[in-house]
Amino acid sequence: MSPGVNWRLNMDKRGQTTAMGVSELVEGYPVVSAPFGQALVTAGQRNEKILGLTADLGKYTDILPFAEVFPERFFNVGMAEQNLIGIAAGLARTGFIPFCTTYCVFATRRAYDFIAIGCALSRTNVKIIAGLPGLTTGYGGTHQGIEDLALMRAIPNLTVIDPCDATEIAQATAAIAEYDGPVYMRLLRARVPVVLDPATYRFKIGKARLLRDGTEVVLLSTGLMTQRTLEAAVELARQGLSAAVLHVSTLKPFDRETVLSVLERVPCVVVAENHATTGGLASAVADAAIDAGLPLRMKRIGIPDEFCECGSLPHLAQRYKMDTPSIVAAVHAVLAGKPFSPAPVT
Amino acid sequence: MIETHPCHPALPLDIPHLQRVAQRLRRHMLTMAAGKGQGYIGQGLGVADIMAALYFHEMKYDPQNPAWEDRDRFILSTGHYSIALWAALVEIGVLPEDELTQYGADGSRLEMSTLDSTPGVEMTGGSLGHGLGQGVGMALGLRLAKKTSRVFVELSDGELQEGSTWEAAMAAAHFKLDSLVAIIDCNGIQADGPMVLNMEPVAEKWRAFGWRTTEIDGNDITQIVGALHAARSASGQPNAIVARTVPGKGVPCIERCEKAHFLNLTHIDWNVARRELEAQHG
Incomplete structure (x- = not known):
């Protein structure tokens, strides 16, 4: 699938990332x-x-x-x-x-x-x-x-x-x-x-929001990765898979109640964050699941335990498996019980 | 010579009175250190005269309402000097005297390093290099709120090694915070002993950073008060008072201790210490 991302405005004429470019721009x-x-x-x-x-x-x-x-x-x-x-x-x-x-x-x-x-x-x-x-x-x-x-x-x-x-x-x-x-x-x-509809979305400190319901897998994400989990959910639906998208924008205090209530219903999750896979959202989810004694099948999308390369943003997203196709691939891996490594392909 | 305080016109300058206050502060510190048997008594005794001049002459302060929004602020950046602050807050009536024996005890609010949960403490100190930056913020905030309150920040010579102190010094001069007074306690010791990194010439550094700077004997109340008075006028510059102090000042048996950051005082005869203190000040 096409992730539908237009990175051109992040890049100069040579296709390199400009230092002071926009954070991200999603076409459409x-x-x-x-x-x-x-x-x-x-x-x-x-x-x-x-x-x-x-x-x-x-x-x-x-x-x-x-x-x-x-x-x-x-x-x-x-x-x-x-x-x-x-x-x-x-x-x-x-x-x-x-x-x-x-x-x-x-x-x-x-x-x-x-x-x-x-x-x-x-x-x-x-x-x-x-x-x-x-x-x-x-x-x-x-x-x-x-x-x-x-x-x-x-x-x-x-x-x-x-x-x-x-x-x-x-x-x-x-x-x-x-x-x-x-x-x-x-x-x-x-x-x-603008990904979330300002007419209907309501941010509250400490509150996770279920943006899309689903029955087979939960895409649990924070920050700009929620733009991509929403896109992945659309692609998964096209493939016949029902994916919920739970957006956890407040990392702390962590909304354990909402997260656990969704995961108890669908204990199969891909966590996606624009951050190292250690110490951020995936760790918070794992902590909550362990404390609650909830067995989970879980894959992590995020930055591996290394300093990242310089480069254009689409290159980096692909390199570190943080783009939308990688989220879709992680869902297939978690459903099949197969490994999905956040480590970059070298 | 009688001078009056611009904020407390009725409060005349009485040097002998301030010297007696400083002696009482030292007495309180001995009570605390004797109870704990250890602590930062050297530093505390060293700044007793400065504390007396601030809380009992220079600062606009209401002990009945230590959160009064028009008060002058005193930031003890070296939180481990808490023994000096507790003494001043007890003497001025913010804290009860019978708590002195609780210094450093489990559950006590008279911690060996300050926490701002204790009444009268403007900032949690202890991690050095925080005081001046927060003092700059307070002085800026008070000016924005159109208050005449001043901000006094105590720093130590060792603390000048923290780069954040100089970040704050640059900003204070840039923002022309003449209501800010930094009092740098130069006692020549830091955690590992005598100054491990030479900070001299201290006063020249502050002048170079754009501060109106004066250097005094920090154990001479007349000089302390003179420097504080000189810092009152609006000059468009923040004020630095480089105060040379003697650790353990006023109690010879503690003055003679090794010039150490943290003193284990099990060998001190506290009756002797008290007699020495009374003999020093009469």
Whole structure:
């Protein structure tokens, strides 16, 4: 099948990934420009305590719409991620609601102690919005946030969200602005596809959503991988297989109740995440199943235990078996009881 | 010389009174350390004069309401100096004196490293290099909220080795946070003993980062108060006070201890220590 993905806008004339390209563009879907920035402006108009901060990545994390509307409430602290989070924690202690933007790799690798102590331990009302999750950049190991969800999930008190599309980013931004506590949210930036219907989809912190019901296999996914699990479900239906799609955008707190209720009914699952297969959604699902004593047949779609290559996004998705055809292949493997390795074909 | 506080016009400057307060803070610290038999008493005694000057002269603070939103903030970035903060909070009336014996005990809120769940603690310290960044955020937030409150951040010389401190120092100067005062306790020790990495010249570093900087004897109340007063005026620059202190100051038997980060005090005769303290200050 064709995954129906048009990557051209991510690439320059030579077919290489542009550094500052869009997170992802899926043909056939409408797009919204900077859904996070737009939603933050709306939240900022409702609540004057909301501030915008960035560490020299304002242009590339969609926060400039906020900076343009509220210049006096926007602070660029320079290339200093520890200080970005530290200043945000201090601002939160004086009653403000700072939204900080940088990339996943910089927030989690460089500022980990500051998130753990300054935000999570003290429950300060800091929102960390992190771009370039997983394989949404072709810049390789320095820029691809492959283990950020694992790092953030391990911190007590922190809420961790990986939105699917423009609809969810807008709704999640509004929700976390209302929520009193520290949040780490992954960002899809620039022209972001609308996959979930804004008229019917309702994001709620800590709530998984069954987007499509099915009886033979569950496609359980987070972040932009839900775009692909929805496509895979369509392809599987064409092949005569009934696949449910359960979207778990809040990694923490993890919606065990909903996940287990679906898996008890259909204990055969392919978990797909734009992240390492260790420590993220697949691990959370496995933990929940083990704790509940629920036997599962499960395959994992995600990044193997290695730093990824540089390259164009379609190349990377194929290379690391994270594209839609790989999800379909994993479903056939799990139904047949055959191995499906997330490791790349070398 | 009588000076008044801009926020507390009725509060005159009384150096002998502040010296007596500092002595009481040291007495509280001896009570805590004697109960625990170990701890960061050297550092605590070293900053007792600074704590007295801040809480009993310079800061706008209501002990009846330690969460008062117009208060000045004091951040103890070196959370392991908690013994000094507990002494000040007891002396000013935020915490009850009978809790002093609970320092470091199981279940006590007077932890050996600060947690912000204890009343009067503005920030959880202990992981060094956090205080100045959060202080910058607080000063920025208070300015945005149009408050006149000031922010005092205690740092240590060892802590200057944390790069995050300098990230925050750059930002404070950039944002012209003249309501921010960093007090750098230069006592010459860090976890592995005497300074393992030379931080001198400390004052020149702060000046180079754009801070209005002064260097004082951090155990001389007159000098401390003078530096705090000098930092009051709006200058468009954050303020750094490089305070040279003596670990164990005021209690010779502790001053004579090895210059160590963490003291095991089983050999200390606490009656002797108390007598020494009273003899020092009369």
